Amino acid sequence: MLKPIYQILPLSIREIIQSLPRTILGSLEEIRIRQNRPLEVITSEQSWFVSCNRQLNTTPKDSVLPSREECAKLLNLLSNHSLYAMEEELRRGYITIEGGHRVGLAGKVVMEQGRVKHLRDVTGFNIRIAREVKGVGEELLPILFGHNQNLHNVLIVSPPQCGKTTLLRDLARLISLGDEKKYPSKKIGIVDERSEIAGCVGGVPQHDVGPRTDILDGCPKAEGMMMMIRSMSPDVMIVDEIGRLEDLYAMHEAIHAGVKVISTAHGHTWEEVSRRAELGDLLKQGIFDRVILLSRRRGPGTIEAIYNGSGKRMTYPSEWATYA
Secondary structure, three states, X not given: OOHHHHHHOOHHHXXXXXXXXXXXXXXXXXXXXXXXXXXXXXXXXXXXXXXXXXXXXXXXXXXXXXXXXXXXXXXXXXXXXXXXXXXXXXXXXXXXXXXXXXXXXXXXXEEEOOEEEEEEEEEEEEEEOOOOOOOOOHHHHXXXXXXXXOEOOEEEEEOOOOOHHHHHXXXXXXXXXXXXXXXXXXXXXXXXXXXXXXXXXXXXXXXOOOOOEEEEEOOOHHHHHHHHHHHHOXXXXXXXXXXXXXXXXXXXXXXXXXXXXXXXXXOOOHHHHHXXXXXXXXXXXXXXXXXXXXXXXXXXXXXXXXXXXXXXXXOOOOOOOOOO
């Protein structure tokens, strides 16, 4: 799983990462490389700094300091030695690599007519390890499907790194696949603006999102939802991290066209999300039949609560689902 990541790392840093304990490598979530600043690795439990003798410390003292040359080499490997070909990715601030892993970029922002044109002098890299966890959505299917096997409109809410996208990806797979005895297979349309759900490389999904799933990769959500409805006639639309006014308008249009929607949003509680202007209006209108709140309280994917369309908390088994 980490092979595509090793391939983009300069040899000196690759050897350091490969030398880490297997328990650390098995739970890695992020590798943070910052020019002339401590090398950091983040697991599902905590963050660590890597020392020059390849030990893990909770303080940055005596840490490995990636050099300017190492950062330049990393950027060249990421872009296959062609930064010009990655102009759009540099403008967005991240690059998706084989396996669906995403590398966030930080550096000097170049503006043009008030908009970000691209990044230069890239000196910070956040390598986020994509982990496909199959089966995490199975327990929720009875809640997401109503009477007569009709799928509800669903909003998944949580702070960052609490499993929203992992759950969204598995729901796409499960609903696309279907279950002959319980739930009918449906056509899925994924608008993957940041290449996180399907993790496409060259248009090909790196994650299993189901046999009846079509993907618009790198496409703005609002425009992509309309394109998907017109061209692919999905039964279900799946999008990540809604919030802009145009996203919500497009979602309204999709629902009125008879398409079910499953989406995510940042937030900690129902009350917090409901206070956000446009998104709160959707909740008050009862657009979402189910709202699922996630946290990391017992690990990523802890289900804190499930609400119905009117905001009433629903009962749920005492052994709430979690996944790592």
